[in-house]
Amino acid sequence: MKLSTVSILKRASLPVLLALAMAQPAAAQARLERDGVVLYWGLVPAAFASDKHSLEEMHGAVPKNGRQVHHLVVALFDAADNRRIADAVVRTQLSEAGIVDSAPKYLTPMPVNGLASYGQLFWTAKEGPYRFRVFVRLPNRSGEIEFALSARSPHPQTR
Numbered sequence: 339m340k341l342s343t344v345s346i347l348k349r350a351s352l353p354v355l356l357a358l359a360m361a362q363p364a365a366a367q368a369r370l371e372r373d374g375v376v377l378y379w380g381l382v383p384a385a386f387a388s389d390k391h392s393l394e395e396m397h398g399a400v401p402k403n404g405r406q407v408h409h410l411v412v413a414l415f416d417a418a419d420n421r422r423i424a425d426a427v428v429r430t431q432l433s434e435a436g437i438v439d440s441a442p443k444y445l446t447p448m449p450v451n452g453l454a455s456y457g458q459l460f461w462t463a464k465e466g467p468y469r470f471r472v473f474v475r476l477p478n479r480s481g482e483i484e485f486a487l488s489a490r491s492p493h494p495q496t497r
Contacts, residue, residue, distance in 0.1 A: 376414070469486065
């Protein structure tokens with residue numbers, strides 16, 4: 339029996355998929371640095387995460403039919419000492435060309451391999467490009483740090 343790449347990836351765990359997304363340069367992941375904060379991010383199909391983790395438990399939602407569902411995950415680090423930031427408040431707004439911007443959503447804290455990360459589900463109507471505005475509020479700062487992410491669907495053939 340020959341397994342497709344998608345079926346193999348669906349059987350893998352979320353941490354493995356996120357590690358792969360973070361390790362390979364692609365349109366759906368990157369590293370950004372701004373105002374002393376390093377942000378690593380990855381965008382994976384929600385189906386990959388739902389095989390091993392309850393999306394409802396993680397984010398209070400279940401994927402809807404008819405649209406692509408992506409799981410955005412970010413990890414934050416202090417640029418000066420490479421310390422993982424576990425006490426931030428993170429919110430994100432999705433923009434798709436030709437569609438009204440979605441309301442901002444909070445990325446909920448979620449451990450990945452026991453380490454602090456933040457994630458949320460996003461429903462999209464198109465294959466991209468997507469723009470995410472990520473706003474990070476740290477307890478020791480008065481304002482937010484804004485990051486701009488740009489990505490395409492990590493599963494464009496799935497509808």
